[in-house]
Amino acid sequence: MPTTPTPFDYEAALLACARGERFALRALYEREARWLLGVALRIVRDRARAEDVLHDAFMQVWDHAATFQPALGSARGWVYTVVRHAALKAVREPGRMQVMDVTELTAISDARQRDAGVEDDRALDTDSLERCLQRLDEARRACVVHAFVDGYTHEQIAQRLNTPLGTVKSWIKRSLASLKECLA
Structure with missing residues (x-):
């Protein structure tokens, strides 16, 4: 009989990141990295650059997790927004714009x-x-x-x-x- 996977608590993970608990960032990364890399890759159109964007975005998640406000949206959505904005910023850098x-x-x-x-x-x-x-x-x-x-x-x-x-x-x-x- 198949078991239902335990739902991941994104909000708790962000709160743990805000407290400096590294395991929470690792858990977020392990849970979402492959999908977030896809988001970044679709925007920057270069795998190495997308990996850099993802790394930078996770550093931003770590540094700014305390700014997450549950009343404004989901924790998972917040993480995806951080990655999306990091990718857009990378594309918009002068001299690096790609069509x-x-x-x-x-x-x-x-x-x-x-x-x-x-x-x-x-x-x-x-x-x-x-x-x-x-x-x-x-x-x-x-x-x-x-x-x-x-x-x-x-x-x-x-x-x-x-x-x-x-x-x-x-x-x-x-x-x-x-x-x-x-x-x-």
Whole structure:
């Protein structure tokens, strides 16, 4: 009879990091590194650079864990935001800007495909998210992927898709509502 994995308490891990307990940072890293590397890699488009971004981001998590405020969002989301912002900062450094070419919706499953065969409680969530994303109109799906996977601003998405800014904002808002409903 299969056992259900024990849920990971991200908030407790961040609180332990804030107290200087190194095991908590290690636990966070072991739990999320492969997915966070995928987030960084999708943005910076270079594995070595993505690994540097991930290292820097975990140092920021360690240094700033005490600033996490549960009332503002989930602890796991906070960690992902730290990594995403570190990757975006790396891309925006002068002289290091890279053009990202997004032609398909593959970013969400990249990490899962690399780790095929690894059982995790997030596999169902990834499959559900992919299924729900596929239900979106192609242009709306592209807006969501550009915004939340590639880290583009609404203005960059509007330029890239040659679509009015207000339309892009509206599509993203409606698409997120649809995804929330689909995943519920």
